[in-house]
Amino acid sequence: MKLKTLLASLALSMMAAAVMAQQAPTFSDDATYQGLGGKDGVARISQSFVAYVQKDPRIAEAFKDFDMAQLDARLQAFLCEYSGGPCKYTGQFKDKTMDGKGTVRDMTTVHADMKSTNLQFNAVTECLQQAMVDAGVAPAIQWKLIAKLAPLQRVIVTQ
Amino acid sequence: MTTPTQLAATLLALALCAGSACAQTAPDMGKFLATGGVSQLEGGGGGGLTPWALITGYGTRDSYGGNAHATRVKTQDYALASYGVAVGLFDRVELSLAKQEFSGRLAPLNQLTLRQEIVGIKLKVAGDAVYEQDSALPQVAVGAMYKRDHAVGGLGALGVTSVRQLGAKRDRGTDYYVAATKILFAQSLLLNGTLRATKANQMGLLGFGGDKHDGYQVMPEISAAYLVNRKLVAGVEYRRKPRNLGVDNEKSYYDAFVAYFPTKHVSVTAAYVELGDITVFNTRRQHGLYLSLQAGF
Numbered sequence: 132m133k134l135k136t137l138l139a140s141l142a143l144s145m146m147a148a149a150v151m152a153q154q155a156p157t158f159s160d161d162a163t164y165q166g167l168g169g170k171d172g173v174a175r176i177s178q179s180f181v182a183y184v185q186k187d188p189r190i191a192e193a194f195k196d197f198d199m200a201q202l203d204a205r206l207q208a209f210l211c212e213y214s215g216g217p218c219k220y221t222g223q224f225k226d227k228t229m230d231g232k233g234t235v236r237d238m239t240t241v242h243a244d245m246k247s248t249n250l251q252f253n254a255v256t257e258c259l260q261q262a263m264v265d266a267g268v269a270p271a272i273q274w275k276l277i278a279k280l281a282p283l284q285r286v287i288v289t290q
Numbered sequence: 291m292t293t294p295t296q297l298a299a300t301l302l303a304l305a306l307c308a309g310s311a312c313a314q315t316a317p318d319m320g321k322f323l324a325t326g327g328v329s330q331l332e333g334g335g336g337g338g339l340t341p342w343a344l345i346t347g348y349g350t351r352d353s354y355g356g357n358a359h360a361t362r363v364k365t366q367d368y369a370l371a372s373y374g375v376a377v378g379l380f381d382r383v384e385l386s387l388a389k390q391e392f393s394g395r396l397a398p399l400n401q402l403t404l405r406q407e408i409v410g411i412k413l414k415v416a417g418d419a420v421y422e423q424d425s426a427l428p429q430v431a432v433g434a435m436y437k438r439d440h441a442v443g444g445l446g447a448l449g450v451t452s453v454r455q456l457g458a459k460r461d462r463g464t465d466y467y468v469a470a471t472k473i474l475f476a477q478s479l480l481l482n483g484t485l486r487a488t489k490a491n492q493m494g495l496l497g498f499g500g501d502k503h504d505g506y507q508v509m510p511e512i513s514a515a516y517l518v519n520r521k522l523v524a525g526v527e528y529r530r531k532p533r534n535l536g537v538d539n540e541k542s543y544y545d546a547f548v549a550y551f552p553t554k555h556v557s558v559t560a561a562y563v564e565l566g567d568i569t570v571f572n573t574r575r576q577h578g579l580y581l582s583l584q585a586g587f
Contacts, residue, residue, distance in 0.1 A: 156424075189320075249350040250320035257322070260520060270519035271478050278475035281423040290352075 156279045158215030163279075166272030167214050167263070177206045179262035189254040193245065213279045239286040246290040256280065317587045318353035323520055324551045325420055325473075326378065328559045329359035329584045332435055332493065333374040333388025334410040336469070338561050338580055339527045339543050340511040342482045343431035343471035345414055346386070347378030348554050348587055354379045357586020359388075363563060365578035367396040372582075376410075384433070386410035392495045394444065399571065401444030404453070404495040409436045412469075419473045419480075428470040428481075437494040438462040457535045458497020459504050463489050466506075473517075480523070484511040491535050492568065500534030507532045515547075523549045541566020545580060557584045 167173050181203050185191055194202070211218035256277065263273045327344045330336040335346030338361075347355020356377035363370040374388030387409055394402035412433035419429035439461040441451050453461050467486040474481070487506045489498040499505070509532060515525025529543040547561035561580035567573050 248320075248352055250318050250352065253320050253322055253350070264520070270517070273520075274475040274478050274517060278423045281421050281475065284421040 155220075156213060161215040161217070163214040163272055163275045164211065164216035167210070167268055167276065168266060169216070170211070172266060172268070173207050173210045173214070173216070176259070176262045176266050176268070177203050177210060179265055180206065180259050183258035183261055184255065187254055187258055190251050190258075193247070193251065210276070214276055238283055242287045242289065247288050248290045249284070249288055252284050252288050315353060317347075317349050317355050319348040319355065319554050319587055320350035320353065321348045321355070321381065322420060323554060324517075324523060324549070324557070326355065326357075328549050328557055329357065329361065329372075329374065329376065329582060331361065331363075331370075331372050331390070332408045332410060332437075333359075333372070333376060333386035334412055334433065334435070335376060335378065335384055335386075336484075337482065337513040337515070337525065337527050338545055338547050338559055338582065339529045339563075340482065340484050340513055341410075341412065341433055341435075341467060341469055342484070342513065343414065343417075343429040343469040344419060345378040345381050345384045345412065345431070346376045347384075349378055349381060351381040355587050357584050359582060359584040361580065361582035363565075363578060363580045365563075365565060365576035366574060367394065367399070367572055368565075368568065368576060369393050369395060374408075382414050384410070384412035384431075386412075390493070390495060392492075396572070399444070403443035405440040405443075406494050407438050407440075408494070410434070419471045423473075423475055428472040430468065430470050432468050433466070435465040435467075436462075437464065437490060437498070439494065439497060453491075453495075453497030456496060457501045457537050458491055459489075459499030459534075461497050463494060463498030465490060465494075475517070478517040480513070480515040480517065480525070482511075482513040485509070486511060488532060489534065490532070491538060492531070492540060496535060496538060496569075498534075501536045503532065503534045521551045523551075525549075537571070538569045539567065541575075547580070555585060555587060558582070559584075 167176060181199050184194055208218050209220045212220045260273055325344060326346045326348060327335040327342050330338055330341055334341045335344050336342035347357060349355035358375045361372040371391045372388055374386060376384060376386035378384050390406050392404040394400050412431050414431045417427050417429040439453050442453060465486050465488040467484050469482060469484040471482045486509045488509055489506055491497050491500060509530045511529040513525055513527045515523050518524055525547055527545045531540045531542060533540045544564040545561040547559055549557060549559040551557045559582040563578060563580045565576040567575050
């Protein structure tokens with residue numbers, strides 16, 4: 132088999148695996164989204180989360196070069212989808228660190244070169260949970276969102 | 291011949307300094323709050339009465355964590371204290387060392403003291419209770435507890451200085467167990483099932499094996515807990531026990547507990563426990579308050 136063909140099939144199967152590993156979660160209702168406070172609640176949580184992340188010594192460094200406004204906008208769409216809300220996270224935004232052409236950025240590709248650890252994944256989750264606590268989200272709803280996000284550890288943590 | 295304490299200290303030193311674990315890294319305190327469980331009565335990580343598949347401490351798989359605990363149980367006629375230390379390595383291996391002191395409070399047993407030391411080891415073999423929320427598979431661990439009794443105190447008038455004189459076949463023994471823990475964040479639940487092969491009488495305080503039965507039996511232990519919020523867990527536990535001794539119609543232990551985790555450095559657990567009647571010399575079913583403090587990283 133030609134090297135080029137081999138590499139192409141490898142790349143295709145890796146992408147397929149990444150997509151499969153990251154199937155969007157399914158919901159029977161939008162109770163979690165409503166529990167977060169709907170559109171306004173998600174916006175508030177996301178902005179609060181971004182502030183916590185920038186202050187957290189365990190992960191602040193990893194977000195140093197990020198366009199945080201873009202991250203906030205993307206995160207709101209992401210949280211909306213991952214809580215059963217009426218959104219579809221496309222990842223199609225431009226930002227400083229990308230080629231500016233609106234390439235689709237899923238969780239796998241965004242984190243591919245970061246060598247993130249479980250410590251960092253947990254720290255990010257703790258920042259998110261603190262933001263939800265600040266927003267007065269009921270603990271049962273906090274846990275429901277965390278239940279949808281936890282499996283992402285598989286594709287985000289590569290170290 | 292090395293004591294259990296010396297053995298445990300050696301194992302601990304070896305484990306900590308194996309490979310790259312020794313030298314650089316400070317403990318990373320990276321696990322989520324409460325996901326190391328609390329310290330169970332025999333010293334390891336789990337609920338109050340039962341070992342769980344969770345590895346104690348807050349070290350992630352790249353690090354380590356440890357803690358010390360002090361527990362006191364007081365019933366109408368008896369008191370039980372447990373003290374110990376435990377360490378979790380790479381969220382994979384757990385080592386623990388505990389001492390239990392059981393004492394009588396009611397005459398004529400008010401001078402009675404039973405003591406044992408417990409060296410525990412646990413190995414996580416499959417699954418991850420925290421991350422695998424999209425799977426039905428639990429986190430599974432296997433473990434062993436090596437237990438050794440001290441001389442019996444306070445029964446000198448009867449000439450009794452060893453648990454063997456109370457019917458036990460041996461004053462030392464080992465429990466083996468497998469535990470499966472599942473955290474269902476979507477339902478705010480933690481569930482644990484443990485199967486323990488044991489010969490221990492009253493956890494080993496009254497020796498191992500007996501005149502009625504002397505062989506390993508598999509005992510089930512179940513815990514169910516509700517994650518009230520990030521820092522508060524409330525649950526119930528059940529632990530079945532063998533009946534090896536003629537002098538003890540040993541009953542199952544039950545409890546209802548509340549565990550509070552204000553930070554990753556400390557937790558407090560309070561419970562109402564039912565220990566059943568203890569020996570035929572006192573037919574009163576023992577129940578009371580359990581209080582435990584764990585401090586560590």
